Amino acid sequence: MPKYRRKDAFYTRAKEAGLRSRAAYKLEQLQKHYKLLRPGDKVVDLGAWPGGWLQVAARIVGQRGKVVGVDREPIPPLVDAPQVVVLQADVFEPGLVERVRAELGGAADVVLSDLAPKLSGVKDRDQAAARALVERAAELALQWLRPGGVLVMKVFMGAELPSLLERLRGAFARVVTTRPEATRKGSSELYVVASSPFASSLPQQGKPET
Numbered sequence: 001m002p003k004y005r006r007k008d009a010f011y012t013r014a015k016e017a018g019l020r021s022r023a024a025y026k027l028e029q030l031q032k033h034y035k036l037l038r039p040g041d042k043v044v045d046l047g048a049w050p051g052g053w054l055q056v057a058a059r060i061v062g063q064r065g066k067v068v069g070v071d072r073e074p075i076p077p078l079v080d081a082p083q084v085v086v087l088q089a090d091v092f093e094p095g096l097v098e099r100v101r102a103e104l105g106g107a108a109d110v111v112l113s114d115l116a117p118k119l120s121g122v123k124d125r126d127q128a129a130a131r132a133l134v135e136r137a138a139e140l141a142l143q144w145l146r147p148g149g150v151l152v153m154k155v156f157m158g159a160e161l162p163s164l165l166e167r168l169r170g171a172f173a174r175v176v177t178t179r180p181e182a183t184r185k186g187s188s189e190l191y192v193v194a195s196s197p198f199a200s201s202l203p204q205q206g207k208p209e210t
Contacts, residue, residue, distance in 0.1 A: 021050050021051070021052030021053075022052070022182065023052045023053065023114060023182070024052030024053060024055060024056050025180070025181075025182035026114075026180040026182045026183060026191070027052075027053045027056045027057070027112070027152075028056055028182075029180040029181055029182055030152060030178070030180055030191060030193070031056070031060065033178070034150075034152075034178075034193055036110055036150055036152060036193070037057060037060040037061055037109075037110055038060070038061070038109070039060070039061060039062045039064060039065065040061060040062065040064040040065050041060075041061045041065050041066075041109040041110055042061075042065065042066045042067075042104045042105070042106060042107070042108050042109050042110075043057050043061060043065065043066065043067045043068070043108060043109065043110045043111070043112065044067075044068050044069075044070065044100055044104070044108050044110075044111045044112065044140075044141075044144055045057060045067060045068070045069045045070065045112045045113075045114075046070050046071075046091055046111070046112065046113040046114070046115050046137055046140070047070070047071055047091075047113060047114045047115035047116065047133075047154075048069030048070060048071045048075060048086065048114075049071040049072075049073040049074075049075050050073075050075065051069070051075050051076070051078060051086075053069075053112055053114060054067055054069045054075070054078060054081070054084050054086070055078060055081070057084075057110075057112065058078060058081035058083055058084050059081075061083065062083070063082075063083055064083075065083050066083055066085070066103070066104055066105065067081075067083055067084045067085070068084075068085050068086075068087065068100050068103045068104055069084065069085070069086040069087065070086075070087050070089055070091060070096070070100065071086070071088065071089075072088065072089070072090050073088070074088055075088075085103050087099060087100070087103070091115065091133070091136050091137070091140065092136060096140070097140065097143050097144070100140075100144060101144065104144070106146075107144060107145060107146035107149070108141075108144040108145050108146065108149060109145075109146060109149050109150070110145075110149060110150045110151075110152065111137070111140070111141035111144055111145055111149070111150070111151045111152070111153075112152050112153075113133075113134075113137035113141070113151070113152065113153040113154060114154050115133040115134070115136075115137055115153075115154065116130065116133070116154060117129035117130050117133060127156075127158065127160075130156050131160060131164075134153065134154075134155050134156075134164060135164075135202065137151075137153050138151065138153065138168060138171070138194075138202055139201065139202060141153070141194075141197070142171060142197050142199060142200055142201060142202070143200065145197050147196070147197070147198075148195070148196050149195070149196075149197060150193065150194070150195045151172070151192070151193075151194040151195070151197070152191060152192070152193055152194075153191065153192045153194070154189055154190075154191055154192075155177070155189075155190050155191070155192050156188045156189060156190070157188040157189075157190060158188065161190075165177070165192070167202050167203050168192065168194050168202070170199065170202070170203035171194075171197055171198070171199040171201070171202050171203065172194035172195060172196060172197050172198070173195065173196035173197075173198060174193075174194065174195045174196060175192060175193075175194045176192070176193050176194075177190045177191065177192055177193075178190070178191050178193060179191070
C-alpha cells in the first residue's frame with residue numbers, strides 16, 4: 001500500500017497562506033460554486049478543529065457576522081477574528097443546542113459540518129460512528145437554521161448514502177451532493193449541500209413524507 005502523504009499541493013498552499021488546514025480549500029471551492037456564505041451571516045462550524053473552515057468563514061462573513069465553532073479538541077483562538085467563538089464540546093452533549101443559540105444570538109444562516117469519526121480500523125464500527133455523526137449534524141442543523149438556511153455536511157460514499165439523502169430530502173427543499181477538487185484522491189468523502197429546511201427533525205428510515 002502506498003505510504004499516506006499528507007503534504008500534497010493543497011497542504012503546501014494552505015501552509016504558505018497561513019491557513020490551519022488544507023480542508024480550508026474545500027470550503028473555498030464550495031463557496032465559489034454555491035455562494036453559501038455572505039457578509040453578516042451567522043454560521044455554525046461542527047468539527048471545527050484545527051480551524052481552517054473557521055478562518056474561511058470568518059473572512060467571508062466579516063466583522064458583522066458571527067461564527068461559532070464546535071469541536072471536542074481545543075482550538076487556539078483566531079486572534080484576528082473576534083467574530084469567531086469556539087466551544088470545546090461533543091456534538092452529542094446535552095445543552096449544545098442552547099449554548100450555540102446563545103452564542104449566535106439568533107438563528108443560523110449556515111451550518112457547516114466536517115465531522116468525521118476517529119477510525120478504529122473496525123469497518124462496521126467506523127461506518128456506524130460516521131453515520132451517527134452525519135445524522136447528528138443534520139438534526140442539529142434543523143434546530144439552528146433559519147428558513148432558507150443552508151447545511152453543508154461531509155458524508156461518505158457507501159450503501160447507506162441513498163437512504164440518508166432520501167431522508168434529507170424529507171427535511172430540506174433542495175439537496176445536492178458534490179466533491180470539491182481539494183478532496184484527497186481515493187477518499188470516499190462527498191459533501192451534501194441542503195437548503196431551505198422545512199422540518200424540525202429528520203424523517204425516520206423509509207420514504208420521506210410528501
